[in-house]
Amino acid sequence: MTKVVKIGNVMIGGGNPVAVQSMTNTDTKDIPSTVEQIEKLQKAGCQIVRLSVYDSECVDALKKIKSRVSVPLVADIHFDYKLAIGSILAGADKIRINPGNIGAKWKVEEVARVAMTHGVPIRVGSNEGSMDESYIKKFKSKVEALVYSALDEVNVLESVGFKDIVVAVKSSDPVETIQANEMISKMTQYPLHIGVTEAGIYEDAIVRSAFALGHLLYEGIGDTIRVSIAGDPVREVGAAYSILQSVKRFEGPEIIACPTCARTEINVEELAAEVRSELINVKGKVKVAVMGCVVNGIGEAKGADVAVFGTKSGGVIYFHGKIISTVNRDEILPTLKKLVEDHLKGEKDEINKNG
Secondary structure (H helix, E strand, O other): OOOOOEEOOEEEOOOOOOEEEEEEEOOOOOOHHHOOOOOOHHHHOOOEEEOOOOHHHHHHHHHHHHHHOOOOEEEEOOOOHHHHHHHHOOOEEEEEOOOOOOOOHHHHHHHHHHHHHOOEEEEEEEEEEOOOHHHHHHHHOHHHHHHHHHHHHHHHHOOOOOOEEEEEEEEOOOHHHHHHHHHHHHHOOEEEEEEOOOOOOOOHHHHHHHHHHHHHHHOOOEEEEOOOOOOHHHHHHHHHHHHHHHHOOOEEEEEEOOOOOOOOOOHHHHHHEEEEEEEOOOOOOEEEEEOOOOHHHHHOOOOEEEEEEOOOOEEEEEEEEEEEEEHHHHHHHHHHHHHHHHHHHHHHHHHOOOO
């Protein structure tokens, strides 16, 4: 089991639930836009948010942003160790540095000393773009280069007594990502942040991330995750939870939907997205089905706790194996949410009853 590391009010490692991360793509110095995006990420369920800190003005902005949001913030630092120190002093909940691009060993050590004084963890992030060329030349495979690049940086942090560390080894190749994390998980007890870096546009990113992260999580590897998608980062959060749910590492509403056909009487994709959004903050195990028609829907939704079958005017509502009502389109969401709450309350009551 990995070591526990505290990032703001979020605990990762040590058997804690896998935490979902994302990263803003607004200019950090544009404080209103960045705060707005952080709030959207948090509303979607993001538990830790990373921001680029690329100059001293970003450090000043970080301090102001920190005062306006409640989610833990990670300062993403490249090249300048002074920005890392400034971010710690500005209130960052974690610092992310890449081995090979901060510079001399003494600079990393100085960052570690300041972080230790202020109780701020450091994530060591190793990827092909950040590694010193010597690692590529020294090792036979990129996987080994990624792993030892990260471990050498960990050793530098440990040399000054710093052990509040999170480790990430990422490749844009999903197989390399799997192999690197499998390897490093046997060599360190620090919590692992897992993800496929530069995963691509939406469809490609989803497939690559689901393959690599799902594989690792199923093996019990990974304490916090990010699904990297080019574009709106809010989409990353939903994808992360879908992966976690698929490998039984998160208990929340599971939304299933039919692929649609000529019998479909409602916009299934649109309604399913609305249902997901409506239930985003619901905690507990429940399966909700959104089906395009009554013809096939009843049979296909047998495994669901709650379901809606589309009709021209709204939907037929199904609960625990029985059709219970017919509602208009504008009544579907509140009806489903109430039934989900009833289902979860019943589950809780049953647990309490059985001790």
